[in-house]
Amino acid sequence: MAMASVSLTSGKAMSETPLHAAAAKDDVEAIKKLLSDKVKIDARDRSGATALLVATHENRISAAAALIEAGSDVNAKDKINDSPYLYAGARGHLEILMMTLTHGADLKSTNRYGGTALIPAAERGHVETVRTLIEAGVEVDHVNNLGWTALLEAIILGDGGDRHQRIVELLVKAEADVNLADREGVTPLQHARSRGYTEIEKILLAAGAR
Incomplete structure (x- = not known):
């Protein structure tokens, strides 16, 4: 439980699945292999983050691109209401932000501060x-x-x-x-x-x- 608490307060997702781990490492080949094996692209870790949000946290542009192109939800929120779109905007991760905008970003979505x-x-x-x-x-x-x-x-x-x-x-x-x-x-x-x-x-x- 302590580890989960750290994850929520730091904004860092915990790499609980191979897809989350691959996203954190910007390992596009591993991401493609995992997706070809039909893993759930938007599976959540204990902080509620998808692999795409993990990639966004770390500004892993190649991993984010692979996940977005494969259909990952750019609006999927974690337990503190961060989504790949919102987080990329807040942190100035411009390349990932632009990808989310061309793949259905909800411009009206709001963060935990409204x-x-x-x-x-x-x-x-x-x-x-x-x-x-x-x-x-x-x-x-x-x-x-x-x-x-x-x-x-x-x-x-x-x-x-x-x-x-x-x-x-x-x-x-x-x-x-x-x-x-x-x-x-x-x-x-x-x-x-x-x-x-x-x-x-x-x-x-x-x-x-x-």
């Missing part, structure tokens, strides 16, 4: 991931369980540097509501000012923020 893939991508400064998700059609003004949008998270949890400035620009260009406040009524502009993020403040002001 957020879309766009929100943690914005928070963590994954510029190209944010661009990709916006272009895919993820709702830019989705509000998570904390009462935050992608724009608010980019400011509140970001560092105000170049990557987060570019993300704010992308969100503004995508017509994110620059005046959509948090639960306390604090707007993105107010958050930027309180943190001394002058460049982000300029971007927001130019977009009509108040």
Whole structure:
């Protein structure tokens, strides 16, 4: 039980089947052999992860490609509501994310915080991931369980540097509501000012923020 607990809190899946182990090692030949032997492609480990989610955790691009092409479910969630699509977005694993988007990713699916893939991508400064998700059609003004949008998270949890400035620009260009406040009524502009993020403040002001 202790091992299972570690798996859940760390976000790392436990390799409980040969397919999970092959995915973790990026062993495409083993994956193909196992699938030809009719193993269950979306079998779960004790954390609820499929082999594809294990490959996504480790950013094993070749393994993920083999599993996705063979029909693994890109939206299959583990016990903490991570799916290959959501995890790839949150961690900026762009190649895997793009594969999930072309194989049925549910853009409306949400993580354990009630957020879309766009929100943690914005928070963590994954510029190209944010661009990709916006272009895919993820709702830019989705509000998570904390009462935050992608724009608010980019400011509140970001560092105000170049990557987060570019993300704010992308969100503004995508017509994110620059005046959509948090639960306390604090707007993105107010958050930027309180943190001394002058460049982000300029971007927001130019977009009509108040």
